[in-house]
Amino acid sequence: MASEKLYRVYHGLPVPKIAHTEESLSYLEAFEVTDDDIFAVTYPKSGTTWMQEILPLLLNGGDLQPVEKIPNWDRVPWLEETRLALVVDKLTPPRAMVSHMHYHLMPPSFHSSKAKVIYIARNPKDILVSSFYFHQMASFLDDPGTFEEFTEKFLAGQVLFGKWTDHVKSWRNTDLGDRILYITYEELIQDLREVLKRILHFLGREMSEDALDRVTDHCLFENMKKNQMSNYSLVPKDIMDSNKSPFLRKGISGDWKNHFSPELEAKFNTVIRKEMEGSGVEFPWDKE
Numbered sequence: 107m108a109s110e111k112l113y114r115v116y117h118g119l120p121v122p123k124i125a126h127t128e129e130s131l132s133y134l135e136a137f138e139v140t141d142d143d144i145f146a147v148t149y150p151k152s153g154t155t156w157m158q159e160i161l162p163l164l165l166n167g168g169d170l171q172p173v174e175k176i177p178n179w180d181r182v183p184w185l186e187e188t189r190l191a192l193v194v195d196k197l198t199p200p201r202a203m204v205s206h207m208h209y210h211l212m213p214p215s216f217h218s219s220k221a222k223v224i225y226i227a228r229n230p231k232d233i234l235v236s237s238f239y240f241h242q243m244a245s246f247l248d249d250p251g252t253f254e255e256f257t258e259k260f261l262a263g264q265v266l267f268g269k270w271t272d273h274v275k276s277w278r279n280t281d282l283g284d285r286i287l288y289i290t291y292e293e294l295i296q297d298l299r300e301v302l303k304r305i306l307h308f309l310g311r312e313m314s315e316d317a318l319d320r321v322t323d324h325c326l327f328e329n330m331k332k333n334q335m336s337n338y339s340l341v342p343k344d345i346m347d348s349n350k351s352p353f354l355r356k357g358i359s360g361d362w363k364n365h366f367s368p369e370l371e372a373k374f375n376t377v378i379r380k381e382m383e384g385s386g387v388e389f390p391w392d393k394e
């Protein structure tokens with residue numbers, strides 16, 4: 107089980123106590139979503155921080171100032187975390203926020219609004235690897251143990267925000283219609299500029315080719331890694347220790363191949379396939 111010292115359980119989901127308090131979760135439930143709000147929704151380690159960089163730039167015409175001056179957790183805050191109540195008045199419409207919440211746990215005002223959602227999915231094997239290193243560097247998360255032990259926990263949903271399969275299924279079978287855009291981390295890796303164009307179109311925004319080039323360049327892993335407002339270097343070492351593993355770690359797809367034994371991969375595939383069976387949800391990595 108996820109440790110009681112570090113996590114509280116919210117509707118069955120372990121959430122880290124450091125940023126999720128009873129107040130922040132009540133605030134989430136009562137939050138007044140407006141029609142022009144934009145949410146980037148992810149299962150943890152799927153590209154949340156990346157979207158906190160991308161969204162402000164696409165919404166402001168490519169002005170780099172805010173992303174170089176304001177930490178990511180304040181410029182695009184988490185809907186469920188403590189910072190939101192503190193910074194909400196400083197957000198200028200359209201407000202961009204991120205969330206790890208499952209669909210049915212979004213606030214009632216979200217469901218009755220016209221707010222838009224960009225859902226970013228990532229190969230769960232790469233999520234597992236990314237999360238394993240994140241658990242090593244973050245003192246507010248359980249010690250992951252060995253990679254095999256952590257895989258067991260991940261598959262059992264004894265990790266932050268529960269099972270990956272439940273998360274992706276909840277956001278695929280919605281009645282959001284054209285209010286939701288699905289992208290993958292792998293598409294962002296493969297052709298960032300093209301996906302940024304797709305997001306612009308979805309948000310009904312335009313941007314000059316020059317500005318789009320600038321934003322694309324700024325959001326490349328090597329450049330974003332240097333941005334102190336985005337690489338978590340502002341967080342004290344006793345909370346996040348980048349000497350153990352940097353938050354912006356490798357920024358690639360397919361690192362799982364360096365971590366899974368054939369036996370572990372077979373086990374992982376069996377569990378995930380069984381849970382996705384009948385959901386009608388398919389991903390490009392299913393065929394790998």
Ligand code: A3P
Nearest residue numbers: 151152153154155156236326327354355356357
């Ligand atoms: P890795 O640990 O595989 O490197 P989240 O923000 O949801 O916690 O996800 C973190 C993951 O996204 C990390 O993956 C991190 O390196 C990756 N990431 C963040 N910004 C990125 C970028 N600009 N390009 C590629 N990957 C990025």
